[in-house]
Amino acid sequence: MADLTIKPQAGSGNKLIIQDQAGNARVTTSDAGIDIPAVTGNLTVAGQIIPSSPLSHRNMIINGGMQVAQRGTVTDSTSRYAGPDRYTSFIAAAGTWEHSQHDMTSAELNTTGFSNAYKMKCTVANASIGATGYAILGQRLEAQNLQHLKWGTASAKDMTLSFWVKSSKTGTHVIQLFHDESTGYNSIAYTIAVANTWEYKTMTFSGHPSIAINNDNGSGFRIYFWLDAGSNYKSGTLTNNTWHTTVANRAAGQVTLADTVNNEFYLTGVQLELGSNATPFEHRSYGEELARCQRYFYNIFHGTTSNLYFASHHHSGAGNVGWQVFNVPFPVPMRTLATLTHSMTNAKHAGSQQPGAGTDTWTYYVQNQGYSSVHGNGNASNLGGSGIDKASIGTYYMSPSNTNASHLVIGSGTTFTFSAEL
Amino acid sequence: MDYKNIESAKYTFENESIFCVIGGANPVSVTVPMATDNTDYIEIMRQVDAGELTIEPADGE
Numbered sequence: 490m491a492d493l494t495i496k497p498q499a500g501s502g503n504k505l506i507i508q509d510q511a512g513n514a515r516v517t518t519s520d521a522g523i524d525i526p527a528v529t530g531n532l533t534v535a536g537q538i539i540p541s542s543p544l545s546h547r548n549m550i551i552n553g554g555m556q557v558a559q560r561g562t563v564t565d566s567t568s569r570y571a572g573p574d575r576y577t578s579f580i581a582a583a584g585t586w587e588h589s590q591h592d593m594t595s596a597e598l599n600t601t602g603f604s605n606a607y608k609m610k611c612t613v614a615n616a617s618i619g620a621t622g623y624a625i626l627g628q629r630l631e632a633q634n635l636q637h638l639k640w641g642t643a644s645a646k647d648m649t650l651s652f653w654v655k656s657s658k659t660g661t662h663v664i665q666l667f668h669d670e671s672t673g674y675n676s677i678a679y680t681i682a683v684a685n686t687w688e689y690k691t692m693t694f695s696g697h698p699s700i701a702i703n704n705d706n707g708s709g710f711r712i713y714f715w716l717d718a719g720s721n722y723k724s725g726t727l728t729n730n731t732w733h734t735t736v737a738n739r740a741a742g743q744v745t746l747a748d749t750v751n752n753e754f755y756l757t758g759v760q761l762e763l764g765s766n767a768t769p770f771e772h773r774s775y776g777e778e779l780a781r782c783q784r785y786f787y788n789i790f791h792g793t794t795s796n797l798y799f800a801s802h803h804h805s806g807a808g809n810v811g812w813q814v815f816n817v818p819f820p821v822p823m824r825t826l827a828t829l830t831h832s833m834t835n836a837k838h839a840g841s842q843q844p845g846a847g848t849d850t851w852t853y854y855v856q857n858q859g860y861s862s863v864h865g866n867g868n869a870s871n872l873g874g875s876g877i878d879k880a881s882i883g884t885y886y887m888s889p890s891n892t893n894a895s896h897l898v899i900g901s902g903t904t905f906t907f908s909a910e911l
Numbered sequence: 912m913d914y915k916n917i918e919s920a921k922y923t924f925e926n927e928s929i930f931c932v933i934g935g936a937n938p939v940s941v942t943v944p945m946a947t948d949n950t951d952y953i954e955i956m957r958q959v960d961a962g963e964l965t966i967e968p969a970d971g972e
């Protein structure tokens with residue numbers, strides 16, 4: 490049987506329409522030359538649906554809906570992870586910014602379909618940032634999760650970014666990819682049409698045809714949402730979706746969000762997917778998103794306001810100088826050995842409790858590296874060791890003042906986090 | 912990690928990590944494992960190479 494070809498008449502706007510017996514259009518091509526039909530009504534497929542891009546796990550961005558925010562609100566004038574998880578700011582000589590998880594109003598939820606957003610608010614302005622200044626919100630993506638993009642080959646895949654954005658400033662804003670395996674940039678400009686109003690944007694980036702992404706746990710590439718840029722980054726010409734190495738072309742045309750106090754930039758619904766079309770946002774549960782985030786950052790006090798109790802591996806006698814080691818298991822294996830950050834001091838630290846006795850206060854003698862360290866430095870012992878799935882934390886030279894110790898308590902008012910961020 | 916407010920840095924016992932005291936508005940203690948894919952360790956070594964930071968040797972036990 491020979492092929493049967495039906496096509497609309499030549500000319501823009503001419504469509505191919507298949508009608509039912511009542512004369513209703515049931516299948517309509519979008520336009521001449523476009524091979525994606527718009528189907529009115531249900532579509533039943535007797536055979537398999539075989540897509541060219543994945544139906545699930547499409548979104549390469551973690552925490553695209555900004556649900557998870559283990560760090561809370563942070564204000565700073567330098568680059569750092571802050572606000573919703575996995576996003577980092579890149580800031581230099583471009584004012585001071587408050588990073589927070591924004592709770593959407595009912596009207597915002599109605600518009601965007603999201604309950605949270607990343608909010609950056611300028612608290613100290615810099616109306617004339619220097620040539621090297623910049624303010625950027627971005628996310629680094631782990632290299633081994635990007636191998637399907639086939640960068641560095643003749644089959645390098647396109648990918649499409651979609652997101653909701655709200656900015657104090659109308660005009661040109663810039664999205665830029667930053668290839669972490671080389672000096673390579675790819676920028677696309679978009680326009681904020683109305684100030685302080687949610688707008689949905691999509692754009693498609695070409696894959697890098699000549700420089701591969703290493704198959705490891707480092708950063709493969711970054712996505713930059715520019716907020717402000719010094720002349721070093723914007724004095725050139727921006728050519729949309731072109732890989733280049735010219736610094737001056739990275740953010741050409743970018744508006745200056747750092748120039749006025751209380752300027753704001755909101756972002757949510759960030760999705761980066763294979764192919765040239767944006768699909769509806771792939772909503773993941775809070776638990777799924779939290780677990781993905783905890784590969785990179787774990788706050789042991791996230792989700793609790795109670796003190797945390799740890800069984801320890803050594804029993805220090807009353808009044809005796811001793812040490813203890815306790816294990817902190819991680820909810821998911823972390824990307825690499827993690828950095829421990831804590832705010833415990835002699836005045837704000839763990840207590841200990843002997844069954845039947847009241848809560849006591851330890852005295853920490855800050856010797857050697859201090860009272861705690863990752864990797865089981867419980868004096869000469871290494872009980873359990875540390876890895877990407879747990880940390881063994883040793884206390885150093887502490888003395889229970891008037892009772893024996895049975896376990897450690899870390900007060901809920903303290904910071905106690907592990908970071909393996911990219 | 913608040914790199915700009917590192918007040919002191921010292922190798923820990925057995926040189927397994929670097930213990931830093933961070934000042935500023937929210938002082939914290941930070942222990943950075945000496946893992947070459949830990950980005951905090953990479954940044955600390957960059958500061959050392961640039962002459963911006965000195966890491967004290969570990970104390971004896």
